[in-house]
Amino acid sequence: MSQVKPARKDREPSKRPQDPDGTRQDILETASREFALNGLSGARIDEIAARTKSSKRMIYYYFGDKEGLYLRALENAYRTVREGEDDLDTDGLPPVEALRRLVEFTFDHHHEHEDFIRMVMIENIHHGEYLERSDVISGLNVTAIDHIASIYRRGVEEGVFRPGLDPLELHWQVSALCFFNVSNRATFSKIFGRDIGTTDHQRRLRDNAVEMILKFVSAG
Template sequence: MPVAKVKKSAEQVERAGVRSQDPEGTRQNIIEIASEEFALNGLAGARIDEIAARTRSSKRMIYYYFGDKEGLYLSALENAYRLVREGESKLDIGGLDPIAALRRIVEFTFDHHHKHEDFIRMVMIENIHHAQYLEKSEVIRDLNVTAIGTIESLYARGVEAGLFRESLDPIELHWQISALCFFNVSNRATFSKIFGRDIGTPQAQDSLRANSVDMVLRYVVRPEHLSAD
């Protein structure tokens, strides 16, 4: 039998085996490991060989699922955004009063970013690439439309109840919340070294979390209602 046909048969067997066992699990495993590699080494520095060595798959299967390294990177980026948006969707803030709901969103964002440093690094890497890969993704655009929709709905409820200041931009509000929580991870190491104070200690993180919530509430909530929270 010709060598080419033997190789082709081996590929078919491998693909069929993975598909019959747990194709989605295999794909997700690759994405999770790849996310760690991209977050650590960037798009240029990450190596498919290293990713394959750490997964329950092979280099050939990675290309089968994702096409190339850039395809894998985009899938990892989409997964990172999906995780944060799925977490937001589970907050169940609809039954809370607007001030309590806003507090919960800020607390969730701070905690999520603190626990998922790979997400922050992936976003930083994508900004280095001027969001050229993110721009290709309808998945990420749809996910973030949902995030802004949540903020818009909450803000409208707060204004209608006379609790929130009027004429604020929900996208800018989302920006401010993200900025406070993002910087806590992205610049923690440099800030700690420059000022000789470990910002990553539990005590420092508790203080920053509480202050981040307080800053957002003072920006959004009408002064006469701040004490009610």
């Protein structure tokens, strides 16, 4: 009569994430790199799962599907830049210094977060289709306009900024100067035979961006 074999005690327990928030954030950051590199259509969930030591099933559990993951990654990218702006604490600074710090932060953030720029470029290819589905991105970016509007308003009241400018358009100008530095750096460098990404070039372009914005708003 055959005996029933006892259950193996050395069998590995089922692996469950001990830090679900950390797991989700790891997946988001890895997915952002994958989407930035390959776009929405080219990104592979298998690759994201392998790099995060998770599973496709877990990713779909957290985010629904690939489009859901893409949208959450896009929201996370915008949240990161807006949180960085909030940490600047410009309320106690004179308006000129506050605007200088905001432009410097924007330039540095875009330079250091190239995946954010590429994801925004990809979303523009999709004509903002997925961004429009988001319940949070619009609210996140309202704070960016509120921030620059507050600095500008104080500058006008103190007589150092000229009146009549639209804070939304001012935000556009700051973003354009800082965004182009990443989005077109490679092609610009190849076309004109100068590496715009060197430390010296980046320092000068950062200083130029600040100077152009301050001169644009100056009352003098």
